[in-house]
């Protein structure tokens with residue numbers, strides 16, 4: 001009997017997705033840098049005691065950057081298979097994909113400055129220092 005939801009198939013897909021995440025952080029240089037940045041941001045958030053809304057915003061940005069990095073890596077790998085030779089359209093595809101990551105990163109930095117900037121100033125002006 002066929003089931004409406006095939007749990008075993010779902011679990012297998014989940015395992016492949018985890019393998020993708022592990023490969024991203026193990027082999028891709030930009031992803032490693034973004035991973036370290038994410039760890040630093042989370043440590044900074046704990047230190048500055050972000051509130052719920054601030055965490056929601058910060059973690060959304062972290063998720064967007066890491067997911068954009070994963071999509072970009074996937075597109076680059078696909079492009080390399082489709083066209084191992086240089087091709088102007090592949091250049092456009094890869095540049096657009098990298099541009100998407102840069103856009104997300106720029107916005108994440110702005111959100112980071114808005115949230116961490118004021119918190120940091122408050123903390124330092126409060127005199128508690130480090």
Ligand SMILES: Nc1ncnc2c1ncn2[C@@H]1O[C@H](COP(=O)(O)OP(=O)(O)OP(=O)(O)O)[C@@H](O)[C@H]1O
Pocket residue numbers: 076083084085086087088090091092094095098
């Ligand atoms: N097949 C290609 N055809 C045209 N331009 C390309 C191609 N591959 C890469 N490029 C250009 O090089 C940029 C960087 O691409 P990518 O990160 O894949 O590195 P690469 O140049 O292929 O070298 P490597 O894979 O050794 O790092 C792309 O954004 C694009 O401008």
